[in-house]
Amino acid sequence: MKNSLDENKPIFLQIKEQIEDSIINESIQTGERVPSTNEFAAYYKINPATAAKGINELVAEDILFKRRGVGMFVTEDAKEILIEKRKQTFYETYMLPLKNEAKKLRIEDRELMEMVKREDKSNED
Template identity: 55%
Template sequence: MRSKLDENRPIFQQIKEMIEEDIVEGILPEGDKAPSTNQLVAYYKINPQTVLKGVNELVENGILFKKRGVGMFVAEGARETLRTLRKRTFQEEYVWSMLQEAKRLGISEQEIRSMMDDLKGRNDHD
């Protein structure tokens, strides 16, 4: 869990994103129990309804499921579902805008690949 929440963004959204991130990174494997509402409320000192709003969105999207009287658990296939959604978002938000800007600047596909290779090489040395 993050140590602090961003006051400029909806808290329920941040709670949802933190749980999603833990699932994508494998910190919270499928079948495992998710952090309870009470744990999140106590840790962040926030309203239980705020936490429930974020968690309920994950339930509605099939990422978490409730076991009555036991808690919330990560659903089977949740990691792949989240990865697929994030890949689509990445393509739409980053790749599309990059290609549009490259077109405006007259950058060829080969130049883009070369730039990516350069950056990848730099990243390998870090």
């Protein structure tokens, strides 16, 4: 778990994203138990209902499932679901504005790809 929470973002979203990141980077594996709402509440000194809201969203998205009396666990398809969701968010957040700005500046797709490749090469050096 992160050491602290960001005051500028809802806590339940931070908990949700923290679990998502742990699944994507495989620090929490398929079938593994995630920290409980009470564990999050004790660690961050927050209301358990706040932590539950983030965890319940992950259940609704088929990322986690509940084993009654045992806890919440990572579903088999969780990582793939999260990666696809994040790719879509990446596209909407970065690619669409990039393409729109490029269009305004009359930058053709070919030139835009050359710019991306040029940036890749400068990072390799």
